[in-house]
Every structure is written in C-alpha cells, then in structure tokens.
Amino acid sequence: AQSVTQLDSQVPVFEEAPVELRCNYSSSVSVYLFWYVQYPNQGLQLLLKYLSGSTLVESINGFEAEFNKSQTSFHLRKPSVHISDTAEYFCAVSLIQGAQKLVFGQGTRLTINP
Amino acid sequence: KAGVTQTPRYLIKTRGQQVTLSCSPISGHRSVSWYQQTPGQGLQFLFEYFSETQRNKGNFPGRFSGRQFSNSRSEMNVSTLELGDSALYLCASSWGQLGSLQETQYFGPGTRLLVL
Numbered sequence: 294a295q296s297v298t299q300l301d302s303q304v305p306v307f308e309e310a311p312v313e314l315r316c317n318y319s320s321s322v323s324v325y326l327f328w329y330v331q332y333p334n335q336g337l338q339l340l341l342k343y344l345s346g347s348t349l350v351e352s353i354n355g356f357e358a359e360f361n362k363s364q365t366s367f368h369l370r371k372p373s374v375h376i377s378d379t380a381e382y383f384c385a386v387s388l389i390q391g392a393q394k395l396v397f398g399q400g401t402r403l404t405i406n407p
Numbered sequence: 408k409a410g411v412t413q414t415p416r417y418l419i420k421t422r423g424q425q426v427t428l429s430c431s432p433i434s435g436h437r438s439v440s441w442y443q444q445t446p447g448q449g450l451q452f453l454f455e456y457f458s459e460t461q462r463n464k465g466n467f468p469g470r471f472s473g474r475q476f477s478n479s480r481s482e483m484n485v486s487t488l489e490l491g492d493s494a495l496y497l498c499a500s501s502w503g504q505l506g507s508l509q510e511t512q513y514f515g516p517g518t519r520l521l522v523l
Contacts, residue, residue, distance in 0.1 A: 329514075336411070336497055336514035383450065394440065394463050395512065397450035 295320040295386050299398035306374055307406050314369040314401045316358075316384030324386040326367040327395065328358055331381045340382070343367065354378075379405045409434065411500050411515035419521045425486040428518045430498035432479050438462075438503025439481040440512065441473060444495040453496075456481050457503045485520075493522045 300315040318324065328340040341352040348360040358369045367384060384398040412431045420426050432439050440463075441453040452465040456475035473483045479500075485492055496519075499512040 334516075336516045337499075338514070339511050342511070385450075394452040394455060394465065395442070395450075396452070399449045 295324060295388070295396045297384050297386055297396055297398035299382075299384055299401050301401050302399065303402045303404065305404045305406060308376055309373045311372050312370065312374050312378075312403065314382050314384075314403065316367045316369065316398060318365050318367065318384070318386050320365075320386060320388075323389045325389060326358075326360060327385040327387070328352075328356070328367070328369050329383045329385060329397075331383065331400075333380070337383065340369070374403070374405050376405050376407065378403060411498060411513050413496075413498055413515040413518050415518060416516065417519050417521075419523060420488050421523050422488055422490060424488050425484065426488060426520060428483045428496055428498075428520075430481045430483070430500075430515060432481070432498075432500030433513055436500035436502055436513075437479050438501045438510075439475060439479065440499045440501075441481070441483050442497045442499070443467075444497060444517070445491075445493070450497075453483065488522045490522050493520060495519050 296319045298317045306312045326343040329337040330340045331337050341350045343350050343360045351357045356371045358367050360367050381400045381402050383400045385395040387395050414429045438457045440455040442450050444450045454473050455463040459475045470486045475481045495517045497514050497517045499514045501510040501512045
C-alpha cells in the first residue's frame, strides 16, 4: 500500500521569504506524484504533478517540486511567497498501474505573515 | 467551461438518517471520484465511477454507496448516518479515458455534512 507523509502540519513564513513544504512517500511500485492546494472554503486545485521525465516540475504561480526517487521525496518550494499563497497544501500519490485513486498526506497549512 | 459542481453545499442531518449528495462533472468528463475530508483522517478515497460503473473503491463500510448516471452526473449516498460521518465530501472529475491519473482530476467545492 502507498502512504504519504507531510512532515510539517503548519509552516509560518514571512512574505517574500522562501518556503519548502516537505513530502515523503512510501510505495513498493512506481507512482505518480501530485501537489494540490486548498484555499479556505474551497475544493482542491492541482498545483503540479510528476508523471515522468524531468524530475523538476513547475507550476504557473512560481512553485516547483523535485522528485527524488532515492529519498522517496517530492518537496514543494517557492523562492518568494505572497500573502495569497496562504492555504493548505496536500501531497498525493497514485499508482501508475492499478487502482486509480489519490492517496493524500495530512496536509501542511502555510501561513504567510506580512 | 463550467467547473465541477456539488449540491448541496451544506447539510445538517441527525444520526440514523440517510443522505444523498450530488456531483456534476465538467462537461465531457466521464470519470467521477469521491473523497471524504475530516480533520482526523484527512482526505480519503471513497470510490470512482466511469461510464456508470464503479471502477475503484476505497475502504469504507457498505453504508457508503454511489452511482453514476448516463450523463456522468454522480450521486453518493450514506445510510444510517453516524457522528463520525461529519466531513467535507469532495468529488473530482476527469476524462477517465486513459484509466490512470495521468489526467488531471478537477475537484468541486465540496458538500459539508454535519451529523448531530
């Protein structure tokens, strides 16, 4: 079975500071990797995903994540955060072969202070 | 293009009752997945429907059931409600053709269910 661990439940940072949200996964088979963002009182939005190819993937709003197979990690980073980035971030995996479902981590609440 | 819509947005029920939640996917999408989000358990997969057939199922009791109609709209039913069923129920849609999550899943805003 797959599992996802998000190492920090809350991350407070100052505006314009860099941030890293950590995600480690466990799986005996190959998986796809995702980061979703949930703004207050809203559903989930896909931020970025890793399917294959380049291990560094980027989103349109400045976030990036790097797939590290040896460390089974998929950490999310942004060099300079904005107040509007305040949200909860979820790391997730799914099997490449087999049941198509997302297995989520517990989430990291990112709070941006002015 | 309209996004995924869920109705109702909020619902209050009492223990023992049953509830039906509705999800309308993005036009053209044939796969609908349901997830339960609670503070304690986080986001958990309930089931996925594709072309009116349940294609995948999570580890929830039989009180949780669903169905999908020919227009791809989906309903989820919970019978004999328990306090622990209080949660945000999210549905997500995708094309579903590839049968894998290479395709992006688009989530609705959710239905918040409170069981008293």
